[in-house]
Amino acid sequence: MSAPTPQGTSTRPGRKQVTLAASRRASRHYTVERPRRSPLLTALTGIVLLYSLVPLIWLFVNSTKTQAGLFGSFGLWFSDDFALWSNVADTLSYDDGIFVRWLLNTVFYVVLGAGGATFLAVLGGYALAIFDFPGKRGVFAIVIGAVAVPGTALAVPTFLMFSEAGLTNTPWAVIIPSLISPFGLYLMWVYSSSAIPTELLEAARVDGSGEFSTFFRISLPLLGPGIVTVLLFTMVATWNNYFLPLIMLRDSSWYPLTLGLNAWNSQASTVGGEAIFNLVITGSLLTIVPLIAAFLLLQRYWRSGLTAGSVK
Amino acid sequence: MTMQRRRAMSAAALTGAVALTLAACGSDDSGPTDGEAAEEVQNVLEEGGELTIWAWEPTLDQVVQDFEAEYPQVSIDLVNAGSGNDQYTALQNAISAGSGIPDLAHIEYFALSQFALSEALVDLSQFGAGELDGTYTPGPWNAVNQDGAVYGLPMDSGPMALYYNQTVFDEHGIDVPTTWDEYVQAGRDLQAADPDVYIANDTGEAGFITSLMWQAGAQPFQVEGTDVTIDFSEEATVKVAETWQQLIDEELVAPITGWTDEWYQGLADGTIATLAAGAWMPANFESGVPGASGDWRAAPLPQWREGATSSAENGGSALAIMANGENSNEALAYAFLEYANAGPGVQTKIDQGLFPGTSEHLADEEFLNAEFEYFDGQQANQVFAESAANVPEGWSYLPFQVYANSIFSDTVGQAYISGTSLTEGLQAWQDALVTFGNDQGFSVNQ
Numbered sequence: 001m002s003a004p005t006p007q008g009t010s011t012r013p014g015r016k017q018v019t020l021a022a023s024r025r026a027s028r029h030y031t032v033e034r035p036r037r038s039p040l041l042t043a044l045t046g047i048v049l050l051y052s053l054v055p056l057i058w059l060f061v062n063s064t065k066t067q068a069g070l071f072g073s074f075g076l077w078f079s080d081d082f083a084l085w086s087n088v089a090d091t092l093s094y095d096d097g098i099f100v101r102w103l104l105n106t107v108f109y110v111v112l113g114a115g116g117a118t119f120l121a122v123l124g125g126y127a128l129a130i131f132d133f134p135g136k137r138g139v140f141a142i143v144i145g146a147v148a149v150p151g152t153a154l155a156v157p158t159f160l161m162f163s164e165a166g167l168t169n170t171p172w173a174v175i176i177p178s179l180i181s182p183f184g185l186y187l188m189w190v191y192s193s194s195a196i197p198t199e200l201l202e203a204a205r206v207d208g209s210g211e212f213s214t215f216f217r218i219s220l221p222l223l224g225p226g227i228v229t230v231l232l233f234t235m236v237a238t239w240n241n242y243f244l245p246l247i248m249l250r251d252s253s254w255y256p257l258t259l260g261l262n263a264w265n266s267q268a269s270t271v272g273g274e275a276i277f278n279l280v281i282t283g284s285l286l287t288i289v290p291l292i293a294a295f296l297l298l299q300r301y302w303r304s305g306l307t308a309g310s311v312k
Numbered sequence: 313m314t315m316q317r318r319r320a321m322s323a324a325a326l327t328g329a330v331a332l333t334l335a336a337c338g339s340d341d342s343g344p345t346d347g348e349a350a351e352e353v354q355n356v357l358e359e360g361g362e363l364t365i366w367a368w369e370p371t372l373d374q375v376v377q378d379f380e381a382e383y384p385q386v387s388i389d390l391v392n393a394g395s396g397n398d399q400y401t402a403l404q405n406a407i408s409a410g411s412g413i414p415d416l417a418h419i420e421y422f423a424l425s426q427f428a429l430s431e432a433l434v435d436l437s438q439f440g441a442g443e444l445d446g447t448y449t450p451g452p453w454n455a456v457n458q459d460g461a462v463y464g465l466p467m468d469s470g471p472m473a474l475y476y477n478q479t480v481f482d483e484h485g486i487d488v489p490t491t492w493d494e495y496v497q498a499g500r501d502l503q504a505a506d507p508d509v510y511i512a513n514d515t516g517e518a519g520f521i522t523s524l525m526w527q528a529g530a531q532p533f534q535v536e537g538t539d540v541t542i543d544f545s546e547e548a549t550v551k552v553a554e555t556w557q558q559l560i561d562e563e564l565v566a567p568i569t570g571w572t573d574e575w576y577q578g579l580a581d582g583t584i585a586t587l588a589a590g591a592w593m594p595a596n597f598e599s600g601v602p603g604a605s606g607d608w609r610a611a612p613l614p615q616w617r618e619g620a621t622s623s624a625e626n627g628g629s630a631l632a633i634m635a636n637g638e639n640s641n642e643a644l645a646y647a648f649l650e651y652a653n654a655g656p657g658v659q660t661k662i663d664q665g666l667f668p669g670t671s672e673h674l675a676d677e678e679f680l681n682a683e684f685e686y687f688d689g690q691q692a693n694q695v696f697a698e699s700a701a702n703v704p705e706g707w708s709y710l711p712f713q714v715y716a717n718s719i720f721s722d723t724v725g726q727a728y729i730s731g732t733s734l735t736e737g738l739q740a741w742q743d744a745l746v747t748f749g750n751d752q753g754f755s756v757n758q
């Protein structure tokens with residue numbers, strides 16, 4: 001009785017192996033465009049996708065609810081009343097439209113902070129990649145070291161420095177530290193050294209172009225994708241900056257959106273404070289819309305390498 | 313406002329006849345001040361100047377606007393620098409940096425002595441604030457009055473009441489408890505009737521349990537200058553700990569932390585059936601729990617002894633004048649402070665839902681008879697005013713209560729999540745506080 005069973009099990013996998021091997025042989029020509037499907041990888045990717053999308057879906061679903069609806073309905077589905085438009089209107093008008101002020105502050109910090117940081121990173125990265133000068137290795141070590149230091153660790157020393165200079169509680173306290181982006185500098189350095197062929201620069205020099213006009217007229221267009229990448233990184237970092245403004249700013253009229261939303265949220269835990277969870281949620285949704293828009297608009301610039309194939 | 317009127321009122325207040333006659337004066341009333349001081353204040357106001365105030369009290373906004381309209385020479389910058397501990401941290405930073413200190417700051421009663429002791433606050437008795445004795449109910453007045461100095465004027469007060477969800481109690485046919493023993497029993501009955509209903513929520517909150525000790529007549533913290541005594545072994549304290557221990561052991565309290573969104577939800581959907589809190593709560597009910605309007609009522613706190621009428625303060629805060637404020641105009645700061653917390657500003661704040669600490673307003677007929685739409689027409693201020701009158705005297709907080717509260721969940725809070733008891737937790741809290749206090753230069757006895 002027991003004898004046939006092991007025999008049976010030993011033959012069946014064998015037959016299966018044959019068919020597996022046959023099928024593998026039949027469809028061996030997978031390409032980059034048509035890769036082999038892996039159920040495991042698909043499932044893992046699906047989980048990651050879900051993990052990243054659920055908070056966004058939650059945010060959208062709940063921004064359509066009133067304060068009462070938030071507490072009376074299931075979190076991941078709509079409640080009976082669709083209040084998105086009135087929530088948006090309330091968010092923009094609550095407390096004399098302070099949200100709009102915070103939005104403008106944030107845009108101001110991003111334009112000056114992230115824009116300035118990108119500009120400096122491009123200049124520095126380009127110079128480090130193209131020119132040779134004594135102490136370059138030292139600069140490299142410092143930049144790499146600076147990438148490793150988290151900004152949070154520097155916040156308190158920065159606060160004390162700015163306090164000495166009398167700059168706390170002013171917009172400069174947020175903008176000036178945002179101008180420094182070691183990671184952006186490093187990225188531009190690496191990108192410049194690969195994206196700008198030395199032959200091109202030599203040709204420009206031979207044709208009598210000065211270094212500045214070479215940079216602006218020849219190199220800068222080539223650096224486009226790198227610049228956009230750095231710009232996106234610094235934009236996201238400045239847009240989401242929380243800790244630095246938190247310790248620097250006291251006056252809520254200079255708050256960026258992150259601090260403002262937090263202030264609204266903590267109203268609910270204040271005696272006599274008005275709980276406005278619906279506005280906090282709608283405000284958060286409005287806060288991420290510009291970032292999503294920036295990504296969608298800029299991604300085509302940074303998808304393709306401009307220099308691909310320009311030099312043989 | 314004429315000076316005669318001010319003086320007449322100060323006389324009335326000093327003789328203790330605070331009650332109904334004054335209510336007739338309407339919202340134009342001002343706290344009593346010494347005649348000369350009043351004149352000086354008037355001069356300062358005409359001269360004008362700038363003031364910076366750090367406060368998170370929402371009703372203060374209107375007071376500032378009214379004040380600026382009445383005294384156009386004065387310009388006030390009202391800054392919300394965070395609420396509670398956030399603001400204290402910012403304030404402490406500004407004090408140690410020696411710059412950017414506001415002229416006035418909003419400070420809760422429990423934190424007041426911490427700032428007073430480090431000489432960060434101006435003693436207001438030099439402006440005649442000592443004569444405001446009687447203007448305020450005992451709880452808030454004792455809180456700002458330390459060793460003969462006045463370190464702020466009470467902004468609001470929080471005489472406690474038991475808020476309960478009438479609909480839930482009716483549904484299960486359970487009576488609203490009048491003693492804490494009945495309260496525990498009601499907790500059992502509610503759980504038996506519906507496992508989703510809890511008598512209360514609690515995950516360990518320092519302000520709450522110390523208020524219960526206060527109500528029970530305990531005085532765990534005694535402060536004489538830098539001599540501090542911490543003692544959780546009084547009979548009253550033990551009674552509080554043992555009673556509350558039953559609620560924890562039998563899992564009768566919902567493990568929901570106060571002031572979270574989950575808490576608001578629990579108050580709205582009937583999960584949390586009662587809430588013992590200060591008289592400031594109605595404003596939060598109205599804005600945070602609009603869905604349960606009509607379900608809730610206010611009752612006197614359950615008692616530790618049957619037939620007693622004892623109460624306690626929970627929360628409440630003062631506006632204090634900071635030493636070395638950035639506009640260094642303490643006289644003007646006091647002029648505003650008096651207007652806001654003893655003068656016409658009080659009525660402005662009451663109209664927006666603040667619960668005052670002034671005896672005059674607490675005795676005002678109109679105030680007492682106000683019907684709360686949220687509480688289905690109940691005249692809840694009567695409950696609160698009675699509670700304010702029944703607060704035991706002699707309570708004080710530690711001169712490092714902000715720190716003490718910050719380590720509460722590491723010590724007493726453990727009783728809610730692990731096998732330790734509240735009594736053991738209190739012991740651990742006491743040990744930590746004694747060590748900390750001695751390190752800070754106090755001499756702490758146990």
